[in-house]
């Protein structure tokens with residue numbers, strides 16, 4: 001009987017086997033390949049030489065001068081900073097718009113809720129590229145927004161609002177693309193929320209705002225955190241929106257990676273940037289783990 | 302919009318609070334005037350309350366009793382402010398509160414499903430209302446301790462609601478609602494989820510807590526035993542209307558109409574015609590041709606056809622030939638402390654008789670026995686129309 005726990009542990013490991021194998025093959029191995037490529041020497045036209053080199057990471061922070069000396073270069077750091085900032089702003093925008101939407105859907109009668117959820121997910125069925133192009137028509141020169149300004153003469157023919165090819169346009173694109181990923185997990189937590197708790201809050205002298213911040217927010221925290229992660233992570237690595245809406249002049253990490261593998265054919269450098277991206281994601285997941293440990297007791301029921 | 306101040310300070314518990322009767326001279330805690338509530342509109346509209354009017358006295362244990370769907374919860378929700386009434390006036394200590402939002406009413410609710418905040422510990426739950434009222438921290442601490450002691454939950458202060466049994470959650474819900482010392486406490490079938498033994502124990506405890514805290518309790522139930530055993534006064538409701546308001550004795554002994562008589566306890570109804578002048582005692586002839594003397598206090602002058610009402614335990618059985626009328630035992634239901642019998646006396650319906658099993662020498666009845674049935678003219682009442 002004494003070896004029962006070991007037995008149980010062994011059996012559990014065996015049962016997890018297939019799952020572990022899939023994680024290993026599809027997640028761990030690619031990451032290892034990427035990590036090792038980032039420490040190799042670049043071949044001129046793509047691919048790598050199997051020679052150890054830290055050049056890729058040096059290139060991130062320094063510029064190599066003609067005389068082979070290194071000079072600190074902020075170019076890539078700025079791109080990293082901009083990526084994190086834009087992803088955060090997109091995340092906040094998604095939260096601000098997504099939460100009320102999720103609340104609205106959760107408060108509908110059961111049958112209508114499914115219809116709303118369906119509507120929310122419809123954009124996923126259309127090509128992302130096409131949907132992003134649509135924003136050019138809306139934001140662009142003589143686009144949907146500018147036309148009324150021109151008609152009313154507020155905008156001279158040679159002037160433009162300059163909405164396109166800006167950080168603003170990228171943020172709009174990211175928010176638009178990823179908002180369903182915010183709405184769905186928040187909706188899932190709000191749907192489980194017992195509305196009589198909201199009434200109990202009001203009964204115990206909470207104003208609307210106090211009910212919201214003391215009861216609704218804490219009880220939907222798992223959904224909010226999940227939604228934030230699901231928006232932040234793909235926003236950080238996005239390349240279609242910065243490319244099309246940022247006009248390639250406001251680069252983000254995703255664009256940079258794509259550029260290194262396709263046009264620049266510098267695989268180790270592309271891998272190094274991807275590793276930086278991964279580092280950010282890991283940091284955020286760790287913050288998530290800590291935050292959800294705080295609300296773990298909630299998941300009991 | 303005026304804000305009604307919830308009782309400004311938490312008054313210490315009054316172990317010897319005056320009873321409701323002694324204080325009944327004061328201003329009523331709640332006055333309902335022609336309160337109406339219609340859910341939905343058009344073809345699917347449901348009239349949940351149709352002109353409800355009555356008063357609830359200060360420091361009273363008041364019960365709303367009625368069958369499922371009669372509008373008890375709707376009335377309670379209107380008092381709490383969760384539901385906006387379609388018409389009428391609700392006054393709380395003289396002030397019309399129809400347009401006062403929930404969080405500004407000095408009224409707290411014990412929810413049927415308890416609705417404790419799952420992310421807060423027991424003591425945080427109890428402290429919640431006091432925090433929103435911005436009470437000083439040390440006052441909150443002492444009140445929470447006091448309330449947990451009152452409901453005997455001190456040992457569970459740091460548990461989460463999910464770690465409590467149903468009965469314990471019920472106590473916490475009570476403590477949470479009592480902590481801000483509301484002027485009126487609303488309880489919507491708080492005992493219905495508990496098992497029988499616990500329910501009976503909690504009846505006593507609730508009654509005692511009401512007396513100690515001197516808060517007006519409005520208690521909703523569809524259980525007549527609960528209503529009779531706990532209440533100072535009861536309002537019996539049916540289909541969105543109040544049928545009768547009175548003390549448990551009034552309701553049980555002198556029901557205002559056939560609905561109340563039938564809903565609260567068992568009852569015999571006998572259709573009859575008055576054959577004597579209307580007075581304290583009248584003589585009636587039943588459809589079966591039986592002449593009975595009855596209590597005519599509720600008979601209207603000139604009234605002829607009446608319904609006579611009689612509680613089964615007010616009927617006495619005698620040896621054959623010695624009763625008001627002879628009958629035959631048709632069914633027997635043995636209840637341990639009593640026997641419930643149906644006795645045919647040649648009327649449309651058999652008479653329901655409850656015989657206490659108090660006497661050791663009592664004859665044991667059997668189906669088919671012929672017995673004398675004794676009607677007491679004081680207990681046989683003419684029902685109000």
Ligand SMILES: Nc1ncnc2c1ncn2[C@@H]1O[C@H](COP(=O)(O)OP(=O)(O)OP(=O)(O)O)[C@@H](O)[C@H]1O
Pocket residue numbers: 340341347348349367368369370371372373374375376523
């Ligand atoms: N939100 C609502 N929408 C429509 N109709 C409702 C709503 N709430 C209650 N009703 C209807 O109003 C009537 C009164 O309901 P209420 O919940 O007040 O009854 P109740 O006396 O509390 O019954 P129970 O003892 O079963 O709890 C019922 O016919 C019910 O169907």
Ligand SMILES: [Mg+2]
Pocket residue numbers: 373374375
């Ligand atoms: Mg109800």
